[in-house]
Amino acid sequence: MALSQGVEKVLLTGTVSDSHTWNLVFLQLFLEERGVDVVNLGPCVPEELLVRRCRSDAPDLVVISSVNGHGWADGLAAVTRLRAEPDLAGLPVVIGGKLGLDGREDADRRAQLRAAGFAAVFDDADLLAFERFLTALVASPSAVAGRAA
Amino acid sequence: MTTPAGRPASPFGRFVADAADAGRLVVQPRMGFSDLRRMRAGLERTRFAAATTVGTITVDSYTRVGAHAAARRALADGVPLNGYPIVAYPAAVTRALLDGVIDDSFPVQVRHGSSQPQPIIRALAAAGLHATEGGPVSYCLPYGRAPLRESVRNWAHACELLAELAPGTAHVETFGGCLLGQLCPPGLLVAISLLEALFFVRHGVTSVSLSYAQQTDPGQDLDAVRALRRLSEEFLPAHVDRHVVLYTYMGVFPASTRGARRLLESSAELAVRAGAQRLIVKTVAEAHRIPTVEENVRALETAAATAAVTGPDTGLPATTGVYEEARTLIEAVLDLHDEPGEALYEAFRRGYLDVPYCLHPDNAGRSRSWIDDAGRLRWAAVGRMPIPMSGTSADRPAMTSTRLLSALHTVARRYDE
Numbered sequence: 001m002a003l004s005q006g007v008e009k010v011l012l013t014g015t016v017s018d019s020h021t022w023n024l025v026f027l028q029l030f031l032e033e034r035g036v037d038v039v040n041l042g043p044c045v046p047e048e049l050l051v052r053r054c055r056s057d058a059p060d061l062v063v064i065s066s067v068n069g070h071g072w073a074d075g076l077a078a079v080t081r082l083r084a085e086p087d088l089a090g091l092p093v094v095i096g097g098k099l100g101l102d103g104r105e106d107a108d109r110r111a112q113l114r115a116a117g118f119a120a121v122f123d124d125a126d127l128l129a130f131e132r133f134l135t136a137l138v139a140s141p142s143a144v145a146g147r148a149a
Numbered sequence: 150m151t152t153p154a155g156r157p158a159s160p161f162g163r164f165v166a167d168a169a170d171a172g173r174l175v176v177q178p179r180m181g182f183s184d185l186r187r188m189r190a191g192l193e194r195t196r197f198a199a200a201t202t203v204g205t206i207t208v209d210s211y212t213r214v215g216a217h218a219a220a221r222r223a224l225a226d227g228v229p230l231n232g233y234p235i236v237a238y239p240a241a242v243t244r245a246l247l248d249g250v251i252d253d254s255f256p257v258q259v260r261h262g263s264s265q266p267q268p269i270i271r272a273l274a275a276a277g278l279h280a281t282e283g284g285p286v287s288y289c290l291p292y293g294r295a296p297l298r299e300s301v302r303n304w305a306h307a308c309e310l311l312a313e314l315a316p317g318t319a320h321v322e323t324f325g326g327c328l329l330g331q332l333c334p335p336g337l338l339v340a341i342s343l344l345e346a347l348f349f350v351r352h353g354v355t356s357v358s359l360s361y362a363q364q365t366d367p368g369q370d371l372d373a374v375r376a377l378r379r380l381s382e383e384f385l386p387a388h389v390d391r392h393v394v395l396y397t398y399m400g401v402f403p404a405s406t407r408g409a410r411r412l413l414e415s416s417a418e419l420a421v422r423a424g425a426q427r428l429i430v431k432t433v434a435e436a437h438r439i440p441t442v443e444e445n446v447r448a449l450e451t452a453a454a455t456a457a458v459t460g461p462d463t464g465l466p467a468t469t470g471v472y473e474e475a476r477t478l479i480e481a482v483l484d485l486h487d488e489p490g491e492a493l494y495e496a497f498r499r500g501y502l503d504v505p506y507c508l509h510p511d512n513a514g515r516s517r518s519w520i521d522d523a524g525r526l527r528w529a530a531v532g533r534m535p536i537p538m539s540g541t542s543a544d545r546p547a548m549t550s551t552r553l554l555s556a557l558h559t560v561a562r563r564y565d566e
Contacts (some may be wrong), residue, residue: 006432018251018549019291019292019293021291021329021507021508022329022506022557024508025506025508025553026550026553026554027550029548029549029550029553030550033549033550040508042508042509042510043292043293044292044293044294052361058335
């Protein structure tokens with residue numbers, strides 16, 4: 001896959017309150033199979049650590065995965081914190097997984113996450129959409145990277 | 150500790166030993182509610198189920214991570230929690246909760262998942278309880294980022310605290326046989342379970358249970374439980390009361406009621422055949438949501454009914470190599486330091502213990518496992534662990550995202566068919 005021309009390195013992370021890891025192990029393999037170098041921060045990542053590693057590891061994309069039902073709140077806090085750092089303003093951030101407790105789609109919350117700075121919000125198991133996003137990011141990185149809130 | 154008459158001094162240990170002598174498997178649910186009436190009803194229904202049961206109080210996740218103020222706020226605001234906040238509730242409340250339901254014929258264990266368990270230990274002892282579970286490795290590596298060094302220190306203190314607050318009666322179960330729930334080869338599970346038991350004993354606990362979670366292959370599991378029993382005879386001091394507790398499969402559970410029930414029944418059979426004395430059950434709701442009290446009672450009764458018609462396996466020991474692998478790991482770890490906690494810390498630092506697919510910063514992360522065509526868990530990479538690879542390299546396909554998903558669903562698929 002030609003992804004490596006654009007997205008060379010992904011910072012993959014769980015949210016601050018989520019201790020699940022099989023989702024992160026799976027996504028690491030999924031990304032590596034597409035030629036992407038993955039830094040996997042693991043579960044329960046506080047916002048300060050996320051900011052620090054975005055600086056030190058200089059990824060092309062941040063992928064947040066959450067399955068414990070607190071994804072809406074934790075994801076919102078994480079992206080708000082990242083967008084508050086001027087030097088990380090151009091870094092695209094996406095989120096996916098089981099974001100709510102009730103398992104239902106919520107267009108309002110999705111729009112809220114997009115408005116707060118996520119380049120994309122993925123449903124649980126919608127790997128095709130995630131893959132399409134990665135491909136689009138390679139073809140036209142500025143289309144998502146420079147996205148205004 | 151055992152009394153001069155040879156009976157365990159811990160009511161929890163004694164109850165399980167008496168049941169085993171009578172040929173009965175003890176069965177136990179996972180259960181925790183912040184609502185006092187529901188928690189009380191759950192304990193009563195467990196006690197009066199048609200099975201030999203012990204009760205469970207599982208704490209909520211605020212209490213697990215030490216956010217006791219948040220738990221108190223939730224109680225004050227009437228917000229339901231996902232477990233019983235044993236630290237936030239005054240000891241008198243927990244005593245009242247237990248009054249009239251707990252006694253020597255119905256001991257209760259507190260389950261929590263915390264790497265900083267001291268407040269939970271103080272709270273359970275203040276309420277007159279003496280049995281809990283966990284471990285410096287098993288309640289640290291799978292669940293977050295707390296440094297292993299801190300968890301070892303906290304657990305040493307927690308064991309000493311419980312031994313002091315519940316003298317002679319303290320009982321602690323290792324969670325080390327359950328690491329990450331699935332895809333960890335049995336030799337490593339058995340080794341860590343045994344090492345955590347040695348750690349508890351070193352820090353003053355004289356009644357322990359050693360856990361093992363059902364994996365993918367009945368023969369390998371039978372071998373693993375027997376290995377755990379044999380190694381506990383070989384490594385634990387004679388005065389320490391001990392039993393083996395089996396967990397019904399903890400990975401992705403069958404979605405169908407029939408498949409879920411068959412998997413539960415297979416775990417009850419395994420427990421009796423292999424000589425485990427206690428079983429922690431799962432319910433038919435497992436794949437879908439947190440089970441109700443009613444579903445838990447049905448699971449306890451299903452497991453007990455299966456156990457009642459199953460006999461111990463007296464056949465020749467299996468030869469899947471679990472005992473040898475576990476013993477090699479245990480000896481390599483114990484050689485590193487006299488104190489088991491220091492030895493465990495050093496073993497993870499060096500990669501002598503390396504949990505496959507565990508992302509914790511203190512885990513080396515060089516080991517990999519897979520499920521072979523016969524359904525057995527095998528090593529695809531051992532990293533720096535001092536054990537041989539299983540099979541030849543030609544047997545070991547590289548792990549891919551598709552293969553990982555398939556492996557995680559192997560058991561569910563088999564039982565849903």
